[in-house]
Amino acid sequence: xxxxxxxxxxxxxxxxxxxxxxxxxxxxxxxxxxxxxxxxxxxxxxxxxxxxxxxxxxxxxxxxxxxxxxxxxxxxxxxxxxxxxxxxxxxxxxxxxxxxxxxxxxxxxxxxxxxxxxxxxxxxxxxxxxxxxxxxxxxxxxxxxxxxxxxxxxxxxxxxxxxxxxxxxxxxxxxxxxxxxxxxxxxxxxxxxxxxxxxxxxxxxxxxxxxxxxxxxxxxxxxxxxxxxxxxxxxxxxxxxxxxxxxxxxxxxxxxxxxxxxxxxxxxxxxxxxxxxxxxxxxxxxxxxxxxxxxxxxxxxxxxxxxxxxxxxxxxxxxxxxxxxxxxxxxxxxxxxxxxxxxxxxxxxxxxxxxxxxxxxxxxxxxxxxxxxxxxxxxxxxxxxxxxxxxxxxxxxxxxxxxxxxxxxxxxxxxxxxxxxxxxxxxxxxxxxxxxxxxxxxxxxxxxxxxxxxxxxxxxxxxxxxxxxxxxxxxxxxxxxxxxxxxxxxxxxxxxxxxxxxxxxxxxxxxxxxxxxxxxxxxxxxxxxxxxxxxxxxxxxxxxxxxxxxxxxxxxxxxxxxxxxxxxxxxxxxxxxxxxxxxxxxxxxxxxxxxxx
Amino acid sequence: xxxxxxxxxxxxxxxxxxxxxxxxxxxxxxxxxxxxxxxxxxxxxxxxxxxxxxxxxxxxxxxxxxxxxxxxxxxxxxxxxxxxxxxxxxxxxxxxxxxxxxxxxxxxxxxxxxxxxxxxxxxxxxxxxxxxxxxxxxxxxxxxxxxxxxxxxxxxxxxxxxxxxxxxxxxxxxxxxxxxxxxxxxxxxxxxxxxxxxxxxxxxxxxxxxxxxxxxxxxxxxxxxxxxxxxxxxxxxxxxxxxxxxxxxxxxxxxxxxxxxxxxxxxxxxxxxxxxxxxxxxxxxxxxxxxxxxxxxxxxxxxxxxxxxxxxxxxxxxxxxxxxxxxxxxxxxxxxxxxxxxxxxxxxxxxxxxxxxxxxxxxxxxxxxxxxxxxxxxxxxx
Numbered sequence: 020x021x022x023x024x025x026x027x028x029x030x031x032x033x034x035x036x037x038x039x040x041x042x043x044x045x046x047x048x049x050x051x052x053x054x055x056x057x058x059x060x061x062x063x064x065x066x067x068x069x070x071x072x073x074x075x076x077x078x079x080x081x082x083x084x085x086x087x088x089x090x091x092x093x094x095x096x097x098x099x100x101x102x103x104x105x106x107x108x109x110x111x112x113x114x115x116x117x118x119x120x121x122x123x124x125x126x127x128x129x130x131x132x133x134x135x136x137x138x139x140x141x142x143x144x145x146x147x148x149x150x151x152x153x154x155x156x157x158x159x160x161x162x163x164x165x166x167x168x169x170x171x172x173x174x175x176x177x178x179x180x181x182x183x184x185x186x187x188x189x190x191x192x193x194x195x196x197x198x199x200x201x202x203x204x205x206x207x208x209x210x211x212x213x214x215x216x217x218x219x220x221x222x223x224x225x226x227x228x229x230x231x232x233x234x235x236x237x238x239x240x241x242x243x244x245x246x247x248x249x250x251x252x253x254x255x256x257x258x259x260x261x262x263x264x265x266x267x268x269x270x271x272x273x274x275x276x277x278x279x280x281x282x283x284x285x286x287x288x289x290x291x292x293x294x295x296x297x298x299x300x301x302x303x304x305x306x307x308x309x310x311x312x313x314x315x316x317x318x319x320x321x322x323x324x325x326x327x328x329x330x331x332x333x334x335x336x337x338x339x340x341x342x343x344x345x346x347x348x349x350x351x352x353x354x355x356x357x358x359x360x361x362x363x364x365x366x367x368x369x370x371x372x373x374x375x376x377x378x379x380x381x382x383x384x385x386x387x388x389x390x391x392x393x394x395x396x397x398x399x400x401x402x403x404x405x406x407x408x409x410x411x412x413x414x415x416x417x418x419x420x421x422x423x424x425x426x427x428x429x430x431x432x433x434x435x436x437x438x439x440x441x442x443x444x445x446x447x448x449x450x451x452x453x454x455x456x457x458x459x460x461x462x463x464x465x466x467x468x469x470x471x472x473x474x475x476x477x478x479x480x481x482x483x484x485x486x487x488x489x490x491x492x493x494x495x496x497x498x499x500x501x502x503x504x505x506x507x508x509x510x511x512x513x514x515x516x517x518x519x520x521x522x523x524x525x526x527x528x529x530x531x532x533x534x535x536x537x538x539x540x541x542x543x544x545x546x547x548x549x550x551x552x553x554x555x556x557x558x559x560x561x562x563x564x565x566x567x568x569x570x571x572x573x574x575x576x577x578x579x580x581x582x583x584x585x586x587x588x589x590x591x592x593x594x595x596x597x598x599x600x601x602x603x604x605x606x607x608x609x610x611x612x613x614x615x616x
Numbered sequence: 617x618x619x620x621x622x623x624x625x626x627x628x629x630x631x632x633x634x635x636x637x638x639x640x641x642x643x644x645x646x647x648x649x650x651x652x653x654x655x656x657x658x659x660x661x662x663x664x665x666x667x668x669x670x671x672x673x674x675x676x677x678x679x680x681x682x683x684x685x686x687x688x689x690x691x692x693x694x695x696x697x698x699x700x701x702x703x704x705x706x707x708x709x710x711x712x713x714x715x716x717x718x719x720x721x722x723x724x725x726x727x728x729x730x731x732x733x734x735x736x737x738x739x740x741x742x743x744x745x746x747x748x749x750x751x752x753x754x755x756x757x758x759x760x761x762x763x764x765x766x767x768x769x770x771x772x773x774x775x776x777x778x779x780x781x782x783x784x785x786x787x788x789x790x791x792x793x794x795x796x797x798x799x800x801x802x803x804x805x806x807x808x809x810x811x812x813x814x815x816x817x818x819x820x821x822x823x824x825x826x827x828x829x830x831x832x833x834x835x836x837x838x839x840x841x842x843x844x845x846x847x848x849x850x851x852x853x854x855x856x857x858x859x860x861x862x863x864x865x866x867x868x869x870x871x872x873x874x875x876x877x878x879x880x881x882x883x884x885x886x887x888x889x890x891x892x893x894x895x896x897x898x899x900x901x902x903x904x905x906x907x908x909x910x911x912x913x914x915x916x917x918x919x920x921x922x923x924x925x926x927x928x929x930x931x932x933x934x935x936x937x938x939x940x941x942x943x944x945x946x947x948x949x950x951x952x953x954x955x956x957x958x959x960x961x962x963x964x965x966x967x968x969x970x971x972x973x974x975x976x977x978x979x980x981x982x983x984x985x986x987x988x989x990x991x992x993x994x995x996x997x998x
Contacts (some may be wrong), residue, residue: 057801139730141804316782318789372634373981380713380785381980384923388973391920395970400963478631513916517789524786563797569790574775577783590780 032107037115040091044116047087048123051168054079055127058142059560060150066556067223068200074223075201075556076150084120084168088113088175098601109176117172121165128152128160188240195236200224205553208286278438282431290430292543294502295550297437298495300538302515303522304444304531305491310520311529311583312457313484314464316383318516319370319390323489325511326366327496329397330359332412332506333405339412342404352418352425352501359493367489368482375481390513398508411507418501425501433502440494448531451487460484461529465589514548514562521565525572527579529586536581541565635981642978649955656958668960677953683831685949691837691906693945694844698899699922700929700937701851702765702892708868708932709888712781715788716768718919719795720893724761724900725910726799729808731756732904736811746814754843754901761897762890764795769889774882792916799912810908817905840902847898848938851891855934864888868932917969921948924976930986939988948972 054060064076092109096102128151136143152160178186199206203222207214217228224232255266282290302324309317333339334348334355350358370389374382397406406412417426418436425432451457459480462470471477500506518541526537545561546552557564572579578587588595656665656674665674699721706714731753735741740749772791776784812818817835824830855861866874867884875881903918904910921944929940951971952964961967979986 053798057798059801138733139803141802314782316785372631373638373977375631377980377984379782381927381984383785384713384920384927385973385977385980387920388924388976392970392973395967399966399970401961401967403963478629482631517793520786520789560797560801563794563801566790566792566794566797570772570787570794573783573787573790574772577779590783593778 027104028101029104029106030108032111035108035112040112040115041119043087043091044119045123047083047116047120047168047172048126050083050087051080051120051124052127054083055124055147055151056140056142057560057563058147061142061146062559063556064150066554067219067221068197069229070219070221070223070225072226073200075554078197080124081167081171084117084171085175087116087120088172089178090175091116091172092176092179105180109179110173113172113174113176114169116176117169118165120172121168124151124164124168125161128157128164132157184241188237191240192233192237196224196229196233199232200229202553204555205289205292208289209281209284279435282434287430290434292553294430294433294437295547295552296538296542297434297441298499298502299519299522299542299547300441300535301437301444301495301498302492302519303526303534303538304441304448305488305495306519307523307529307531307534308448308451308460308491309484309488310523311527311534311586312452312464313460313481314379315375315481315484316379317386317485317488318383318513318520319386319388319393320488320492320519321511321513321515322370322386322390322393323363323367323492324496324499324515325393325397325508326363326489327359327493328500328506328510329406329412329496330362330493331355331497331500332415334358335500336412336415338407338414340403340405340407352416352497353420356494356497359497360490363489363493363496364486367486370489371482371485375478375485387513387516390511390516394508394511394513397511406508409508411505413505415500415504415506417504418498425498427502427504430502433498436501437498440498444491444494445531445535447487447491452529452531456480456483461585464529464586510549512548518548518565521569523579524577525568525579527581527583527586529583530579530581533579533581533583537579540580541568639978639981642974642981645959646955649959652958653954665958668958670960674958680832685953686946687831687833687837689946689949690942691840691945692949693925693942694841694938695899695902695906695941696918696922696925696945697938697941698844698847698895698902699918700925700941701848701895701934703923703926704929704931704934704937705864705888705892707926709864709885710773710777710784712784713788713923714768714773714892715785715919716772716791716795717765717892717896718915718917718922719792720761720765720768720915721896721900721903721918721922722799722910722912722915723764723795724757724897725904725914726803726808726900726912727757727760727897728753728901728904729810729910732810733808741811742814746817750905754898757901758894758897761900762893765889765893765896766886769886774885792919796912796915803912805912807909807911810904810910812908813905836906840906843898843902844938847895851895852934854891860884860887921969921972924972927976927986928979930988930990932990933986933988936986936988940986943987944972944975947975951975 059079060076062076063079064074066075067073068075068078091112092105094103128148131143131148131151148160151164153163178189181189199217200223203218203224207218217224217232219225255263255270258266282293285293302320305323306317306320309315309320331352333343334350335352337349370386374385374389377385396402398408400408402408417424419425423432423435425436427433459470459475462473462475463477463480467477499510503510522537522541523534524537525541526535527533542550542552544552544554545557545564546555551558552561554561576582577590652664652668655662657676659665660676661673666672668674699717702717702720703714706712706717732741735749735753740746768791772787773784776787813836817839820832820834821838822829822832855864863874863879863884864887866877866879867881867888871881874884899918903914922941925941925944926937927940928944929936929938948968948971952967956964956967956971
């Protein structure tokens, strides 16, 4: 069946689902009110993006009407059904959504002046009022928000009207300018000379430089550089055999040189950031094997990180608990690493064996329980003589490799050490994924019973996933111990497991590139459980954002930013089969069977 | 069950042997611990006690202490049971663990705090007027928790119906994370203290016949146990005796056939979430009355433990959930002092949570269907 060409229909500017749009507007309003009361505008206001026009606090509010406006104009395009001609109608609809959303915020401004609800709501206070009123009168705040929101929402909806070329150019101009402003610390760290030229005195782009940057991005996008990159990507994906192999080698070489060279020219902050990204990348690569490839939802993954960290600390630190028998030696770091690997592997077996026969959701809770048990044991008075309880094990010596010492005060050395382990982990994951074992894991992920029927030893394979995951996590734990120089039970909360899970899921379950992208984007920008990212101001809000991101990804794009082809087919099986059916590739009777399953 | 089939079909593997060892060790610890406890009660200075306690005699647990542990275990267990009902019902109907159910409980406890605080400011949290005030508070908590559960279903779970099972589970982790941190940002991260209960509620009372004291209970503990029992009865009546309850059971059994019988599956699922949420809300305010403190992370551990309770009692089985909750509460309160302490473990009260999780593992290893058997839908049994 081929798509019939149907003409566009022209409809009047008010001919749309008004009630639906009003509901959307109310949702937008709820979102705005929630963001305000959660304190994002106050907490982020100190970070200036474009001086003196825009701060991160205001950005946390105004992005929402823009996106809502864009979303209000999105229409499902169906084969054979006439699409509506874009035009004034979209603008009116976007404006309505924005107007209602902004009105909700105005209402909040009024309510905040009439009532005092500070008792339960901590942010119901003058600072928030001041921000919502732009430091002016109440009337100003009440009038400006609906207007501003409507304009932004109109602009968002307007993106549907302009031609794709201009749209992408505009978007890249806006996004690039924002990125330049948001990543100020990083950019200044890498290229110091830009500091005076681009940024104002207390941070933030100056208006002039913002305009210059935006124009630059607009022109670059308009002359088609973006499209050329996209074409190159498609070419690479479609190439086969020798060409592809050589292109892959080249890409890997470029990436390798970049990651090796960049930390040499950057300052300490960036190096620290890279080291943190690396530590979490190691964890995410390990969890990717367990969750992404074998489909086992392990929520206690932090247990292996903890075991790795504690084993290394016990074997290297002079301050380990007093109860250790004298035959437990004090080793140099690399010696301890070997023991750590062995012990984590054993712990992986020990935790894996009881849980692998359980149903998927039981398994999740039980692994979570193991994660907590291990943390509680490290914390307890019972084993105080071994692990020092809440005081933790301090004085973990740096990892000494003769030429360089890897320690926390020299984040660059940590980064290079992590890089070595990351390279090993990536290579191992990559080889495993394409091996018999990897195929067995994927078979188990898709359907365990079928995999078993096909002769896969599911028990051994799942155990193996656990052990490999545990060993990769223990690398991270060992590096973490050397980096921080001390190990506390509070570094190993369940939170860590969940953040790593978000990294893997947002990046793309089962895809190594995806996991790398996920770690860089999430840990780099938002930060780890305790480690700040580029947006250090986000530290209070990052867990909320992680939660929201997890829900949003699961609802909209469960396959992640960089999807694994096979995994995304599993997740969208129904749509995939429907498409195939529409194209006439599946006949009716076979289809009903498969859709049911 | 598939486990049984695999066990018989594939022969004993190393994993099976390892699991047997774990089971034997865990049960052995329980038996030896109990024996040591009994020996220690009879003679605190016996050889084993001296050996485990570095040469000193163990301390005996008095009858009053023991009863106190049982009562606090039971009242806490009653709350676990109430939360567990929500897990159990949702698992029965939708077949996935609603990880965020613990947060519904927390929202209930938080609403209770806000209401109680406002009533206290108005001088209503004392004397005779306390009773209508607390009833209004319980009602509000129930409604707010219900609304939270329903919105959760609408926003996060309904769009995912029919996707692979792991997806709604991961989503519910996200929901849990989101609610927790939203509450921290909206209401502040510190612990919130409930106003003090009126004396007549807080005071300990002795139950007994004549001069024979059976047990001494705090007023709040009596309230908790009574309210939990009443809610449990109400729920049982709702599920077993009303038309909506019948629809719920039908949907749990088989969604497709239920819809063919003219049952509105969507509405039934929403009802399930609402009822589960209501139970969690009641548990929340009871928690507040009993411990008089709530923090945004309050929901996490009780949530996980309530799930444990649901598994212990048999998922999908409402009576089982309540019984599981009570036994988990009792085990958690008693086991550290009666099993671990006699074995010479020090700082046992820190290990409560570990005891609960170990119990979960043990039950899943020994009897995965729980004490009273699972009631799962047709799809789950397959």
